[in-house]
Amino acid sequence: MKRVFKWLGIAIGVLVLVIIAAGVAIMLIVDKDMIDAQMENALNRQVSIGAIDVSVFSVVSGIEVKDVKISNFKTPAQREALKGKPVSANELFVGLSSFTFKLKFLPLLKKQVELRELVLLEPVINVVRYPSGLFNFSDLLAPKKMTAEEKAEALKKQQEEAKKKAEEAKQPQKAFTADDLPVEIAIGKVGIEKGLVSFVDQGLKQSFSIYNLTALVHSIEIDPKDLAKKNSVKLKIETGIKTVGQVQTGSVKSFDVGLSINGTLKPFDPRSKKVDPELSAKVGSGYGTLTGLQIFEKLKEVEQLEKYCGKFSFLKGDVKWKNAYVSVWYKGGTVKLTDGRIATDDYALNFAGMTNINTKAVGMDMDMLLAEKHNKPIREGIAKNVEKGIKAAKLEKYVKTEKVADSAMKSLTNKDGKVYLQYKVTGTMAKPDVRLVAPKLPGIGDLVKDAAGDIKDVVQEKAEKKVEKAVDKQKDKAKSKATKKLKKLF
Secondary structure: OHHHHHHHHHHHHHHHHHHHHHHHHHHHHOOHHHHHHHHHHHHOEEEEEEEEEOOOOHHHHOEEEEEEEEEEEOOHHHHHHHOOOOOOHHHEEEEEEEEEEEEOOHHHHHOEEEEEEEEEEOOEEEEEEOOOOOEOOHHHHOOOOOOHHHHHHHHHHHHHHHHHHHHHHHOOOOOOEHHHOOOEEEEEEEEEEEEEEEEEEOOOOEEEEEEEEEEEEEEEEEOOOOOOOOEEEEEEEEEEEEEEOOOOOOOOOEEEEEEEEEEEEEEEOOOOOEEEEEEEEEEEEEEEEEEOOHHHHHHOOOHHHHHHHOOOOOOOOEEEEEEEEEEEEEEOOEEEEEEEEEEOOOEEEEEEEEEEOOOOEEEEEEEEEEOHHHHHHHHHHHHHHHHHHHHHHOOOOOOOHHHHHHHHHHHHEOOOOOEEEEEEEEEEOOOEEEEEEEOOOOOHHHHHHHHHHHHHHHHHHHHHHHHHHHHHHHHHHHHHHHHHHHHHHO
16 A cells, blocks of 8 residues: 555656646746747737736646737838837737636546636737738738748648648548547637627728627537537627628628527537537527618518508618527528517517528518507508599499508407518528418408498498388378368268
């Protein structure tokens, strides 16, 4: 037993020495000024770092880098002139409040990767697309200038790589599976918290902003040997997305949408172990304003409704909502939506269906309950169409517009007196085909004819009674006359 404790003590001592040695190495290697210089040379940009928090035990506790700012492209002379100065807000390409990296050391010895945290806090990213089509990061993608020796070495590597790929092409290609993962993976959280991404297209004069962005993958557990139990990645996304000015192209003119996604992604198929992601998520939007979405525009312009009560022009062009939500399931390019709801001041819209992200095809069932404040303009639209129908049938003397309009309005409303409509949407997201499936609306002409029929029956009945009365009156007169003659005779 003493020997066991002895070796255990030696092992622990060696482990502590390794951790301390690694920590000392990090302290010696990770130096703020050195990192600044290396990043500036690599990125061709002005770089400033507020602080780098490292210690002897950084291998265990993690590393934190604070207040990082990176400018747009700068020449060597410009960088030299700006040395020691803060990055200008107008020239900011990427900014970062802090970067945290925390990796568990001991699990690595057991071929397990346990990353506690890898988080970018309050990143600011400004993306600009110039009229030339280049971006403010295009220089980072361009190949660097090489010497003759470097070109020869690069050519040699390309030839070797091409030969290797040719050999691999002769062999049957094996799809990547979970078995190709060398280790079991467990990750606490990775991603962005409270970020801001701005995109400006100077050519199209369009700007977009992704604000208050929190995008995290967390509670990740993937075990290639036990995918039935450990094959999940949790997702959390909370952000606002808005246009700055109107969109010049596409099916939407402008929007400002708050978005939240909470769900679970299964990256591998448990049976085949192949990459075949399946996503189940609850998508919510606490607030939003959207203008010009084609499906909403089509809902207001269904031909059958237009002939019945006119266009729903009283509905606003801007769709503003609070507390919208939908359950989403995705696999193999197909998105299924269930329990969808959008509530606005004008209507409550429920929806369910599917769309294909590849073909953009859509199949959706939607029902719309209009706010009671819209009953008046709808009835006014019906009355106008009824009046036209009465005039066309030349029944002005017999049919009253108000009576027919009241009857027509009843066909549109539910038991609570609100207009309730059900739609079927097909086609594509850009060109949807929207059809009213309920209620089944009668034609305005038919309603007028029915009303006229009732009036004619009443008129005919009155005419018959009038004739009967006239006949009776004639009989009475004849009888009275005959009586008077008899009296004279006797």
